[in-house]
Amino acid sequence: MAKAQRQVQEKLKQVDIVFEIVDARVPESSRNPVLDQIIQQKPRLLILNKADLADPHKTAAWISTYEKAGQPAIKLDAQHKQRLPQIEKAARSILADKIERQKQRGIRNPLIKAMCIGIPNVGKSTVLNRLLSKNIAKTGNKPGVTKNQQWLKASDHLALLDTPGILWPKFDDPEVGTKLALTGAIAENIYHPDDVAVFALDFFRAQYTAAITKAYQLTAQDLTLPAPELLLALTKKWGLKDDYDRGSDRLIQEIRKGRLGRYTLDLPPKEADEA
Numbered sequence: 001m002a003k004a005q006r007q008v009q010e011k012l013k014q015v016d017i018v019f020e021i022v023d024a025r026v027p028e029s030s031r032n033p034v035l036d037q038i039i040q041q042k043p044r045l046l047i048l049n050k051a052d053l054a055d056p057h058k059t060a061a062w063i064s065t066y067e068k069a070g071q072p073a074i075k076l077d078a079q080h081k082q083r084l085p086q087i088e089k090a091a092r093s094i095l096a097d098k099i100e101r102q103k104q105r106g107i108r109n110p111l112i113k114a115m116c117i118g119i120p121n122v123g124k125s126t127v128l129n130r131l132l133s134k135n136i137a138k139t140g141n142k143p144g145v146t147k148n149q150q151w152l153k154a155s156d157h158l159a160l161l162d163t164p165g166i167l168w169p170k171f172d173d174p175e176v177g178t179k180l181a182l183t184g185a186i187a188e189n190i191y192h193p194d195d196v197a198v199f200a201l202d203f204f205r206a207q208y209t210a211a212i213t214k215a216y217q218l219t220a221q222d223l224t225l226p227a228p229e230l231l232l233a234l235t236k237k238w239g240l241k242d243d244y245d246r247g248s249d250r251l252i253q254e255i256r257k258g259r260l261g262r263y264t265l266d267l268p269p270k271e272a273d274e275a
């Protein structure tokens with residue numbers, strides 16, 4: 001970790017702005033606070049990617065929360081959009097003073113140097129590919145930054161490091177780990193599927209009651225069952241007898257594929273207080 005952190009830190013020195021990419025379904029749980037320590041005063045644009053999978057109201061609430069805290073943030077669907085002009089636009093706005101100063105010094109076309117950074121699976125490579133309009137090799141998921149990288153131009157005004165900075169997922173808090181597992185951000189072998197499934201049932205029953213009721217045709221009584229019992233009932237319904245693990249896996253896969261619709265697992269601060 002220390003080496004990965006040093007590598008990212010080294011690259012940070014070379015950029016004007018950092019594009020911190022997070023998963024809009026877990027905008028806080030998919031961050032690693034180590035970035036706050038190493039980034040220091042460097043300007044940052046927070047990109048809530050996979051917004052197509054997230055609850056649009058909660059995404060709007062999160063963006064407003066970040067903006068109020070002085071952190072510029074945008075939502076993004078990098079998967080389905082061929083071009084992402086909003087990123088350069090936001091970067092130019094964040095760096096407006098610097099760009100103006102450069103122009104006054106006679107630099108006619110100031111170039112913004114940026115790097116994408118984030119934990120695995122938030123869509124860093126997808127964003128980079130779209131910005132650079134070409135297929136760059138997948139960088140793998142090892143924290144740090146690949147050696148021998150180079151600057152690539154996304155436009156006349158924006159250059160990007162050709163490989164993203166990879167932070168490790170941070171989940172000292174078990175609930176953060178569970179949320180990352182549910183979205184597919186962390187590997188299958190480091191969580192118990194039944195813990196994730198039980199969390200998911202409780203969460204969706206509380207937050208997305210109509211969606212889960214409809215998808216699994218739950219009765220009023222089902223809705224009052226303790227989550228482990230409800231999981232067992234669904235497992236039986238799916239013909240998996242009492243194979244809790246397979247039932248859990250099925251539920252997790254279905255939620256990931258959007259069977260229960262769009263959802264956000266990190267509640268924006270006001271809603272979290274109310275919950």
Ligand code: GDP
Pocket residue numbers: 049050051052053076077078079080118119120121122123124125126127141
């Ligand atoms: P990285 O590990 O951060 O570089 O993530 P990738 O770019 O490899 O993306 C991880 C997975 O998420 C891939 O299957 C992508 O196709 C998918 N993905 C990336 N961006 C989006 C998005 O905006 N929406 C959706 N639905 N999927 C996305």
